[in-house]
Amino acid sequence: MYPPRPTYTPRSSYPPPPTRRNRTVTSTAVKPKRGLDFWLIFAATAMAGSLSALDTSCIPTALPSMVADLHGEASFAWVGSAYTLASAAWLPLTGALAGAFGRQPIIVLALTLFFLGSVLCGEATSMDMLIAGRTVQGLGGGGILAMSEIIVADLVPLKERGAFMGIMSLVWALAGSIGPLMGGALSQKATWRWIFRINLPLTFLAFCLVVGFLKLKIPSGSIKQKFKRIDWFGNALIAASTCSVTIALTRGGVEVSWSSAQTIVPLILGLLGMVAFFAYEAKCVAEPTIPFDLLSNRTSAAGFITTFFHSIVAVAVIFYMPVLFQACFIASPIQSGVDSLALAITMTFASLFGGVSAMVTKRYVPQNWIGWILMTIGTGCLSLLQSDSPTAKWVGFQALVGLGLGMVWTTVKFPILAPLPVSRNASAMALFTFFRTLAQTFGITIAGAVLQNELKMRLPTAFLTLFPGNVDVSFAAIPVIPTLSASIRVQVQDAFAASLSIVWKVLLTFCFLGLLTVVLMKEVELHDETDENWDLSEAQVLVDTEPVTGLRSRRNRGQETTTEQGRSPSPVLI
Known part of the structure; x- marks a missing residue:
């Protein structure tokens, strides 16, 4: 027996969106079929979302080559941070723009920015130009991720969304698993610039699919009126x-x-x-921009907090595992990509399993418990790795972390959305992506700062003298390690292993915090509603941009009509 879904307290300036208790419901036993237009839109959003994953996962294995080529030892951390910073700064605005101007124009803008950023990165002649390109890429990548989440939430009711979120996560994870290998291969056999150049045809294809098939409704009103609403x-x-x-x-x-x-x-x-x-x-x-009622119930609030902690751990593990392989095990960029497959493959299948299991069981709390427990155990095990650890250890430990990360990756969206009316889908998904991207910025910078400070204390003095005082040695040192004498090389490898152990222990703290947030979650019934203002019926028809939102039940349509009693308008903490 599920507790009732809470409502939020509406603002006095406009009436509340209909809830499942105060609206008129039409019922039918026949579930509508999804046509070709739906599947083409879904394919377009999945492809668009995979671009960001592919780009992000390529960077860590190729970063040492970028640093050496562009002489960016002092500012390499900004290659990752500039991307996530730009994404996070732009994301809160994404939901508002999507509501005012429609879904298609905003995702087209995001794809255009991502394309331009990829051009700048691929042709960069200095680290400053590369960082500028990554900033533009981040604006586009953040918009792509947010709009992908929003569009899927528009078209698929939450009760059925598990499989679709699982597929999206599968595509994202597959792109993420290919990325390290592709980044290593391109930087070692060709040039790291192709990591960005390869985005261009893929982005153009996604652009064509979105323009050709994403024919959702367009909000009414003049440009001036729309800008005033933001x-x-x-x-x-x-x-x-x-x-x-x-x-x-x-x-x-x-x-x-x-x-x-x-x-x-x-x-x-x-x-x-x-x-x-x-x-x-x-x-x-x-x-x-961020309606406060999104955080007015404890289950949704716990989902957002869980997203934050999960993203810190996820991006730090993905970003710094290649450092372990290249610095401690002297792996080539290609080999480090292969070594990362244990993490990527387990994340892929766990994310798919998490989404499908939530759809089948209509529950999401057990998956979050299992995911965080596996993540906590796996991250703790990573802290035990040394420079001479056998293959079975680092493969098995990666698999544990990957299973936990993948499970939570998909199922964390259910506690966020289940208590909220579907009129809040866009705002909720924009805030979800903001928390995730902001946390990724924190994850990269916190883990990088810990690693840098630990290395300065542990690396041999003779080795540190090779680098200027303001240089971050964590990536700058990697190309130098194979050239060292055996005695110095062993000391450097041990220093990296010990320093990374501290990084994993710091991440373990976030794992425990994430585990605690699951205590706040409660099972809320997964609704079967979509927002009629953004579905595919009568696409391209102008819709009212007022916050009053029509709800449609995918399961309860037809001739028979029933009216249910309203519930108290006060927010309920669940």
């Missing part, structure tokens, strides 16, 4: 706050000390800005 100040505040925090975390311990004003001031200002943003959104805005 909370520009709130978006500017969260973007500036996100940038401030990320800059502090990226520079701290590398370019400047953690105790310096250059680290502390932007960090404090950024955190205060984030608090101010949520206070401003809750009290001062009629149509907020």
